[in-house]
Amino acid sequence: MEKFNINSLPIIKSLTLIFVSIPISFILPKTFLIAIILILGAFGLLLFLFKKDHFAYLFLAFAIGFIISTNFEQIKIIETTEKFTSAKMKVFGKVTDIIMQSQKMANVRLQCQLNNEQIQNYSTSLSLIIHKTDGKFPEFQIGDIILCIAKVKLPRVSNLPTDPAEVQTALSNDVELLASTNEKNIIKIWKNPSGLHQTLGSIKNCLNNKILNFVSQENFPYFTALLLGNRTMLESEQREKFATTGMSHILALSGFHFGILATIVFYLFSFLKNNWIKFVLVVSVLLTYLAIIGFPPSGIRASIMIIAILYSLTLERKTSIFNILGLIILVVLIFSPSSFFNVGFQLSFFAVLGIVLFNKRFYFALKKIVKVENNILNFFLQILATTISAQIFTAPIVAYYFGYYTFISFFSNLLLLPIFSLAIGFGFNALFLSLISIDLAKIFGTTADFLLALAIRINVFLADNFKELVLNHNSSLLVSIFVSLFTLWVVYSTDKKILFTRLAISIISLVTLLFNLNQNNRDQIQIFPREKYIAIVIPDPQRTVCLLLDRKPRLLPSSDKPMEKYLTQIEGELVLGVSGNVGIAITDRIKRTKRIKIVELPKEIQREISKKLVGDYGIFKL
Structure with missing residues (x-):
């Protein structure tokens, strides 16, 4: 430290x-x-x-x-939009990335301005889904400008296991907000006939085709994500495997990828004696790469950090990493203060801060447990120390936003980070060589393909066999903070005996906590706030009772597929109590696939429940 x-x-x-x-x-x-x-x-x-x-x-x-x-x-948009699930706004912005495009829909990332009665000229980045009905609707390209009316919302934190992962989606696409519209609400599109954006888009497509020449068809979607940030070809099931093992950060371009690229370029020009020439060349390659992948905010942050570190090394002057982190915060504060509310920025910043503060401490603590006798073991110890020190801060953030905590992330990172590092390194080398000769590129590409296939197999094995070690309920934040604090308590032991004593106490305490939480979750009433109603699930030894309470009287019937899926998966007898049109509509769809008992709640019971929700809700699990 x-x-x-x-x-x-x-x-x-x-x-x-x-x-x-x-x-x-x-x-x-x-x-x-x-x-x-x-x-x-x-x-x-x-x-x-x-x-x-x-x-x-x-x-x-x-x-x-x-x-x-x-x-x-x-x-102020953050405070305003929390008052409702979504709001119609006028969206005017430039397409900076094509997330997905088909005949029926398009999903693009926009750097845009939002306007409505409450918000004026708010600059942000959002993911805009456009539903197509006309087959003649033009395909979007990077650099196109769109003016439309769209339904805009903050990514919602999941409160059901079956909810769509909106926060994860926003994080992976590096946007602050989510929006949707259709062709009828598109006011105007200004096509980008030429210019820098189209040129960069063409270069990116060309590099995508090059990758296909030196890797297998099966691994191609992973390589386009790892090398060019193109995640459109990855299926949701493939992403979920990485989330289960705590390896989803690999799929999003970050300082990890930029660091590997900078290292390759630096060693490529190591024959140059002038450090400033090397610095200029490395920075030029990083900025060119950043432009090709579309200047994603995560890439910009990573580039700033790496360039600042390289600059301090080129000066041959000892520069504190705290000064570099402070400089990055200052730049972000001045040019994009809203980034502080971006989950990606919070994760990347606190991961680096954790490594700076605790990496050496964890490494020396691990050396007390395992005697280092060779360089290979030492390499793995350093990776494990880096992983643990980064997750000290990031695990609670992930638990807060995503609602889960995975106990296998330490082991998966220990096993997979070295393999992914080598696969990405060989992949970048193959991509460089593909510009000269495909045959030369295949030498590195074959190795990269083998390493990536190995890493994916290990990741799938861990995800399928240890998914029970993923905590998905509301206590995940508490557990993540508990683990982080006890890990620090253990690592700051003065000698080996104290270290093992504290480790034993921590494990016993954690097991006790998890057992008590599991018992409470079985017996506790759970409340799931939804957009138009509130669901209250009451466990019972003989049956499960779920109350669906409309937020307002005389609401129009509507569906909630995640809730319907969740209730359908409940084992045993299910009794549904309803108090409005939304609840009735949901029960009508559930009874098509599951045998249920439906009870209309009397107004007296509804009033008593409302009093409990507004007043004393200590018995409920929010």
Whole structure:
């Protein structure tokens, strides 16, 4: 762990002042804010000229903080959209990626602006699904501009095992919001006849075809995802296998992929003696690659971090990683403050922070348990230490957003990360060589194909045989925090004896916690808030009772396929109590495939349930 000394971290000091200044700006009159920023900036520059550095930092940091606060005004969409499941908005933006395209539908990523009565000119990225009815509807290309009316919503955290994984989908597509529309609501499309976007799209398609020449048809969808970020060919079942084993981060282009690419290019030009020439060449390749894959936000963040690290190495000056992380936060704050609410940014940032803080500590703790006698074992210990230190912070974030915690992620990362690293490395080399000769590319491509096939087989085996070790209920966040805290408690042991004692205590405590949670989940009433109704599942030794309560009277009948699937899967006798049109419509569909008993709830019971929900809901599991 790198020592944290605030006096040697000017970026961190500046960030601290900036974070202090942001809330202060909200109480200042908006009409004078621009003038205050100009005055603070001018005084800061003057103080620098007179070598009053401490006061200059103070004035300039507050000026930057006030500037950033103006950008935070747009983030009000997050507060606004939480009040409803979705809202119709006017969407105007540019297509930055084609997620999926067929005759019946298209799914594109837009960098756009949103407008309606509540929100004005909010800049964001979203995934727009367009349902097609006319076969003559044109295909979309990167660079096209779309103006339409769409239903926009925040990705909903799943509260049923059968719910669509909206947060995971948004994360994998690197967008903040989800939207859907149809042909009738498309106001206008400006096709991109030429230009940079079309050129880059053509290059990406060309590279996709090159990949097909040196890998097998079976592994082609994985390689296009791993090398070019094209996940459209991966089936949902294939993605779920990676999520079960905690390896889904491999499928999304991140610092892991950019780091491998930078390492390959750096060693490729290792014969050059001038470090600055190597730096320029590596950065040029990274930026070209970033442009080809469509400038995804995760790629931009990864590039900034790697370029900052390479720059510090090229200077041949010891630079604190905390300063580099602080610089990245500062850049994101200035240019895209909404990224702080992006799950991908949170995961990548806290993974790096965990590695910086705890990687060495975990490595030395593992060496106390396992005697390192060769380089291969040492390599695996370093990978395991890196994996654990990253997951200390990321596991609770995953549990919070995605609603699951997987106990096998440590082992799957230990086994699979080295294989995936080699497969991606050989894949990038094959892709470079394919521009010269396909025969040369096949030398590396065959090896990459074999390694990837091996990694996928291991991943499928772990997912199929150890899926019981995935915690999918509401207690996953509590368990993830518990595991992270106890892991830190164990790793900070002063000697081997204390380490094993703490490890034993932690395992016993975890088993006890899981047993109690499992018992509580069996006996506890569960509440599932839905868009138009609330479902209350009451377990009973003889039967399962589910109450479907409409949120408002006289709602139109509607379906809820995830809830219908969930109730259909319940074993034994099922009794459904309904109180409105939505509940009746759901029960009508369920009784086609499952034998159920339907009871219409009296108004007195509905009122008592409402009182419990509003007042004392301590007995319920939200």
